[in-house]
Amino acid sequence: MTVDTASDNTTTKDQPSMLHDALPRKPLIRRLLDGPELMIFGSLIIIIAIFTVMAPAAFLSGINLRNMAIEASMMMILAVGMTYVIIASGIDLSVGAVLVFSSVASLIAMRATGSDASWVPVLGLVVSLASGALWGLVNGLLIARARLTPLIVTLASMGIALGLARLMTGGVDLTGVPRSIVTSIGIGRLGGLPVIVLIACVFTAIAGIALHMTRFGLYTYAVGSNEQGARRAGIKVDRHIVSIYVISGVCAGLAGYLTLARFSSTTISGHAMDNLKAITAVVLGGASLFGGVGSMYGTAAGVFIPVVLASGLIIVGLPSFWQEVAVGIVLLAAVLLDQYRRRSRSS
Amino acid sequence: MTTPILSARNIEKSFGQVRAMQGASFDVDEGEIVALIGDNGAGKSTLTKILSGVLQPDSGEILIDGKPVHFDSPLDARTHGIETVYQDLSLAVDLNAVQNLYLGREISAPGLMGRLGFLDKKLMRRRAQESFTRLGVRVPDLRAAVANFSGGQRQGIAVARALMWAQRVVFMDEPTAALGVAQTRNVLDLIRRVRDNGISVVLISHSMPDVLAVSDRVTVLRHGRRVATYATGAVTSDELVAAMTGALEREGASA
Numbered sequence: 001m002t003v004d005t006a007s008d009n010t011t012t013k014d015q016p017s018m019l020h021d022a023l024p025r026k027p028l029i030r031r032l033l034d035g036p037e038l039m040i041f042g043s044l045i046i047i048i049a050i051f052t053v054m055a056p057a058a059f060l061s062g063i064n065l066r067n068m069a070i071e072a073s074m075m076m077i078l079a080v081g082m083t084y085v086i087i088a089s090g091i092d093l094s095v096g097a098v099l100v101f102s103s104v105a106s107l108i109a110m111r112a113t114g115s116d117a118s119w120v121p122v123l124g125l126v127v128s129l130a131s132g133a134l135w136g137l138v139n140g141l142l143i144a145r146a147r148l149t150p151l152i153v154t155l156a157s158m159g160i161a162l163g164l165a166r167l168m169t170g171g172v173d174l175t176g177v178p179r180s181i182v183t184s185i186g187i188g189r190l191g192g193l194p195v196i197v198l199i200a201c202v203f204t205a206i207a208g209i210a211l212h213m214t215r216f217g218l219y220t221y222a223v224g225s226n227e228q229g230a231r232r233a234g235i236k237v238d239r240h241i242v243s244i245y246v247i248s249g250v251c252a253g254l255a256g257y258l259t260l261a262r263f264s265s266t267t268i269s270g271h272a273m274d275n276l277k278a279i280t281a282v283v284l285g286g287a288s289l290f291g292g293v294g295s296m297y298g299t300a301a302g303v304f305i306p307v308v309l310a311s312g313l314i315i316v317g318l319p320s321f322w323q324e325v326a327v328g329i330v331l332l333a334a335v336l337l338d339q340y341r342r343r344s345r346s347s
Numbered sequence: 348m349t350t351p352i353l354s355a356r357n358i359e360k361s362f363g364q365v366r367a368m369q370g371a372s373f374d375v376d377e378g379e380i381v382a383l384i385g386d387n388g389a390g391k392s393t394l395t396k397i398l399s400g401v402l403q404p405d406s407g408e409i410l411i412d413g414k415p416v417h418f419d420s421p422l423d424a425r426t427h428g429i430e431t432v433y434q435d436l437s438l439a440v441d442l443n444a445v446q447n448l449y450l451g452r453e454i455s456a457p458g459l460m461g462r463l464g465f466l467d468k469k470l471m472r473r474r475a476q477e478s479f480t481r482l483g484v485r486v487p488d489l490r491a492a493v494a495n496f497s498g499g500q501r502q503g504i505a506v507a508r509a510l511m512w513a514q515r516v517v518f519m520d521e522p523t524a525a526l527g528v529a530q531t532r533n534v535l536d537l538i539r540r541v542r543d544n545g546i547s548v549v550l551i552s553h554s555m556p557d558v559l560a561v562s563d564r565v566t567v568l569r570h571g572r573r574v575a576t577y578a579t580g581a582v583t584s585d586e587l588v589a590a591m592t593g594a595l596e597r598e599g600a601s602a
């Protein structure tokens with residue numbers, strides 16, 4: 001995978017000498033700065049090591065590991081879309097609200113069938129993904145074609161989506177999720193692993209490969225790096241931006257469906273902070289809010305840090321509120337690092 | 348006289364109240380370096396943008412090999428073999444040199460993988476390396492983001508990109524403005540080598556020494572019109588400045 005962080009500084013032997021004459025080996029600190037993912041992975045491993053030493057039995061228990069993995073999986077799906085959006089130098093505040101809207105629309109559609117046939121869960125999934133895609137399309141069109149700023153557009157759609165979800169339910173969470181969804185996905189396991197975790201892993205892997213190895217991913221970096229330059233290079237920038245917000249919407253739709261499976265009801269008021277949590281994970285993972293920089297594996301590490309902190313702090317007997325403090329500090333550190341990196345390289 | 352490979356005829360372009368192009372004409376012959384000079388606001392940038400497809404003229408025509416063409420976008424100009432090195436270089440600085448060279452024209456991986464959007468990175472890297480070597484452009488690390496490079500190195504990459512794809516004409520907008528003496532000499536050498544390969548270069552520049560050193564002809568713009576065209580050997584810096592500032596009368600029917 002080639003993310004352009006310059007972490008790979010080894011000159012290959014087949015290069016003509018003129019291309020790497022007098023190339024100084026970069027100092028270690030510089031290489032670390034160029035590869036923020038390494039730092040975040042390092043921090044994650046240190047945090048895990050500390051909790052493992054302090055409370056090995058409880059922290060590494062099957063149930064705790066499973067809970068952390070499920071918690072991280074749900075957030076990861078939102079963070080996948082957010083990674084694309086932030087690399088393209090956008091932002092999507094609407095993901096939590098779109099998640100809620102999609103789950104409500106999906107459950108209403110499934111209940112309206114009055115059936116528990118095997119195609120009903122499929123219908124629910126389609127409705128959920130389509131609702132998410134539709135919100136993404138609205139966001140994307142307003143941002144790319146009407147040229148409104150992503151912050152305001154997604155702030156507005158966040159309010160509208162959540163408001164509509166509450167109108168559709170009267171503000172009370174709906175139940176009646178088909179049993180088959182709950183048993184097969186929500187609490188289901190495959191080879192000992194929770195199905196939700198498996199879904200998140202496969203989804204993340206596909207999205208990561210697309211981001212780092214395909215033309216679509218390359219254009220995402222190009223658009224975030226220099227939008228005008230991308231346009232001049234013949235990239236259909238507007239269409240690309242629209243597709244990226246659609247991806248983010250579809251991610252929220254998928255996450256909405258999975259919350260139905262996990263809690264066997266809608267969770268209307270449970271996602272107010274999801275947008276900020278997803279942004280936090282992506283930025284912790286080394287992405288820059290200025291666009292053009294970021295990676296899927298960095299995001300994966302960024303998703304785990306708050307989850308591991310929350311669970312570990314409780315286990316070692318500290319108030320879990322410390323998790324919010326710690327995440328805030330790590331987030332600041334990540335942003336400062338990005339700032340420093342940008343300043344030091346623009347000659 | 349041979350037909351110019353690229354011509355502009357009586358180009359008009361207004362931005363609101365400002366008439367940036369007032370009937371400008373311009374010709375590029377095959378295999379020549381033609382400098383386009385003029386004071387600030389004379390219309391150099393506007394004319395360049397029109398001939399590279401970024402802007403569309405209000406009236407007037409663009410001819411390639413004497414045949415009228417219409418550029419709706421930079422892509423249209425590029426399909427006619429016209430490339431541009433923008434003054435801001437237009438690089439995606441978070442991407443590496445190879446990715447910048449091929450941006451918008453990536454080579455797909457063979458077979459099914461290619462249809463899924465996968466790219467042939469190895470082939471692109473090899474060809475990019477060949478181009479950089481051929482053009483004498485030094486890139487310290489083909490895998491590093493362009494943002495890590497100096498201004499001169501970035502310039503080299505932007506120029507190499509245009510030269511790699513140009514079939515007929517390369518526009519260079521102030522290619523030496525941000526460069527030191529040695530780097531400027533390199534870019535001027537590069538421009539000559541391009542011309543020697545049969546590709547015409549339009550050099551937009553403020554620097555009289557550069558213009559006199561490298562060009563075959565000089566076209567002077569003033570107030571959105573062509574006021575003079577000289578063979579470089581037969582003109583002095585003073586005469587060019589006189590034409591730019593209006594001390595000299597406008598040339599007659601220029602077509």
